Amino acid sequence: MKNITLLFFVVLTLVACAKSPTGRSQFIIVGAEQMSKMGIESFDNMKQEQPVSTDKKLTAYVQCVADPILKVLPAEWQNDWEIVVFDSEQINAFALPGRKIGVYTGILQVTENADQLAAIVGHEVGHVIANHGAERVSQGTAAQKIAQGVSVLTKGSEYHKEISAGLGIGAQYGVLMPFSRLHESEADVLGLQYLMLAGYKPEESQKLWQNMAKVGGKRQMEILSTHPAPETRINNLGKHIKKYRAQGIKPLFKRAACSK
Structure with missing residues (x-):
């Protein structure tokens, strides 16, 4: 099982073919155009299936908060964003390719x-700019292919079922979930820059x-979660705030005040 998990890591490392904005190597086998098409289709479906807020003042507030964030993104990312406020009690936000x-x-x-809303928007946009969606799709595809290959190789073995089941557990907790936590932390620091x-x-x-921790209820152990614990995020953000200030990161312009 350890050898199979190690093999999975080695394969991801050897075929890493992209770099995230933080310089991290990424394994990506899905094209940007394909991801963009998927994102647009998903968003269009959501607008049909979920109620969109009709509160113009609230929508204008969200747009006002987001505009300065979009304005400081790398030049190729600054335009053509669509923002929709969904009327739902879900404590969530997202950005799609x-x-x-x-x-x-x-x-x-x-x-x-x-x-605080700007921190949410910056974080979600960071996921898109860092190409996390394509990375996750690529990882899932690779995990599936490797599992299929091992299943074929071990067919007829006394431990075929155990190896196949173990590979699924190893990929989920050994690779896919840690990468998800890594994505969240990377989006946090990118969003902080913005x-x-x-x-x-x-x-x-x-x-x-701190607010999110209060409404989150009982949480899984961090190692079994797709997201870092709030305390981990808070500490990491604190370190990067000091780092970015030491680097001299300052506002590029005076933004307009936004109110609900």
């Missing part, structure tokens, strides 16, 4: 101010996760 951003009204009950460049208060990103 194809430059689509969805914000649920439930998250607006947790974000106490524009700075937050600071756009003139928002970076410390509010830490307060946001």
